[in-house]
Amino acid sequence: MTHPAASQSDVLSEARAFFDEWVAHPEVRPPSSETVQARLREIALELDATGTYTHRFEELEFGARLAWKNSNRCIGRHLWRSLEVRDQRSLHQLPERESATSNALQSHINDAFRGGKIKSIVSVFAPRTPGKSDPVRMANHQLIRYAGFQTGTGTTGDPHSVEQTAHFMQAGWKPKTQDPFTPLPWQFYWNERPSPPQDVFTERPELLNEVTLVHPENEAFNELGLKWYALPLLADMALKIGGVVYPFAPFNGYYMGTEIGARNLADETRYNFLPDVAKCWGWDTSSNRSLWRDRSLVELNRAVLFSFDQAGITIGDHHNLGTQFEAFCAHEQSQNREIKGDWSWLNPPISASQTPQFHRDYTNDVCPHTNFFYQAPIWKEAKPSSGCPFHL
Ligand code: ARG
16 A cells, blocks of 8 residues: 655645744754755655655754653653664665564663663654565554454453464464463564564563562462563654655653553453452452452552562553653643643543643644644554544
């Protein structure tokens, strides 16, 4: 599939908007307005000649950071300026492109994990050229993710991965085991044509960095055999900088405990572990009015934070991330920059009213020129765009 080209004047105006926003951040020492004007003339010529333009490294670096800053749904954006940006735009041209790309991603995981002191990194691969197929993408939603196997009676593993797991198996993946926490393989698409899935984590299990969940007081909880991986590393969103689309730009942050304890392991449509957690305390689950769900959520979330802390691995909680986000908003306001946000995402799934973000309003305008966007998965039949502003 080729992608419809944005008109050249659209790209140019998005490039201009990107540079304007850069200049509005004096604390990062942006280029002078003369430099910007000259650069925009150069970009206009390149657009005329090729239909796109090539970012200089400094543009890529600031652009990726700004895209993070512009991600309305992210509570961790106070760290935007420290994002490490890796320029991998030419790896797809190598004859050994698949192993080179796989190695680059393995290094990304290892360097981002940093022995537990997690660091945010984005690896930026080849940009889209209008009218051509994307040079490289992956089928994976995250680089580390558990499979979901459909059984006669239900699901073994993560229900969120069921469709994708079936896809990988159809593409030739033969999982060594089918347990609740089987890591998915990786699969590359070169010019939108699939390679066979590769089982990276059977070769390099040390890259998984899983945390076994234990509870500070309840020993029965430790028998549940719960765990989660340490590094959230999203691989299926598109990065756009000044009108140029990077369809493959995997990035990581660190977890907020509730993502694991109040969603991944707790949602009825995900691992659904709350009834098992409640049993460890002997709570009456016959009526929701006993608030056994709520009590179980709190204990499960304590276990997540306690276990990551014991393992010496970075994790945020909704209170400290809320406070840091609040400080970030205050700083932006002091610079006369309005901070955009999606209230429903910035609020945690538990105890929202105890965090500052609950008590604030946010404008949810999506910055169109420099941002991270959802996009149609490469491994599914193309679907018409949903019209959602967070979608490319
Ligand atoms: N919510 C997703 C998950 O539980 C991860 C999304 C990104 N999260 C982050 N902390 N950067 O796997």
